[in-house]
Amino acid sequence: MPFVTRFAPSPTGYLHLGHAFSALTAFDAARAAGGRFLLRIEDLDPARRRPEFEAAIMEDLAWLGMAWEKPVRRQSQHMREYAAALGTLIDRGLVYRCFRTRKQIMAEIPHAPHALAEFVRSAPLPPDEEAAKLAAGDAFAWRLWLDRCRDTLGPDWDDLRFEADGKWRKADPCRLGDAIVARKEFPASYHLACVRDDALQGVTHVIRGEDLREAAHLHVLLQKLLGLPHPLYRHHTLVLDEHGKRLAKRDQAATLRALRQTGKSPADIRAMLRL
DSSP: OOOOOEEEEOOSOOOBBHHHHHHHHHHHHHHHHOOOOEEEEOOTTTTOOOHHHHHHHHHHHHEEEEEEEOSSSSGGGOOOHHHHHHHHHHHTEEEEEEEEOOHHHHOOOOOOOGGGGGGGGOOOOOOHHHHHHHHTTOOOEEEEEEHHHHOOOOHHHHOOOEEEEEEEOOGGGGGGOOEEEEEESSOOHHHHHHHHHHHTTTOOEEEGGGGGGTTHOOOOOOHHHHHHOEEEEEEOOOOOOTSOOOOGGGOOOOOHHHHHTTTTOHHHHHTTTTT
């Protein structure tokens, strides 16, 4: 079986140690298997992506001693492909427009702020209400309609399985509720673009942090609905700060760029990450 994996950062900030751990884990796995390593730029956030961040990502990865196949896939250049995948779901009646804002949804589940998606289970508005909102130009998100997906798949719904971390697991798409797969003026969310790209690029092994473990349940469903292959999943531990909190760009976690400026070497980074 061929071995193809990838590292897929978003150019919305500089890479930190957590990114380095994920990238090096995937790169080392590909090299050990005699396989292929891909770099994919997931630049789906037009408000936060910056060309200087993309350049810095490639500079940092090269500094760490990593190499990847060319050309690099940039998601912002493939909107038509995602729109086509979304169109398939729309045509089959597997998604619906949701006009509720995040604030409105959170107000409905005040005691479960960290399980937002799990509690979003709904259905399309009545045609007249939806038409009125569309005429008014209201914003909406396309949500996967799990009840319809279950009816459409029939017995196959209960047979959804995937291999993760060396074990076969039964997929439970309801863990993420009616997840957002696109928005009014944007044809793909992370989930839809990710599964579409992994299939197109022939990714056989998805190696990513355990914070995305739950996403596999949804991705397996999307793969089934779109007729895409199922890769193998491997979820690694996360790099935590001194308070036991996951490193994140928004918390201004120490960047590779900053560590380089203090004189750290690639070997130092590997030692810090115990790689």
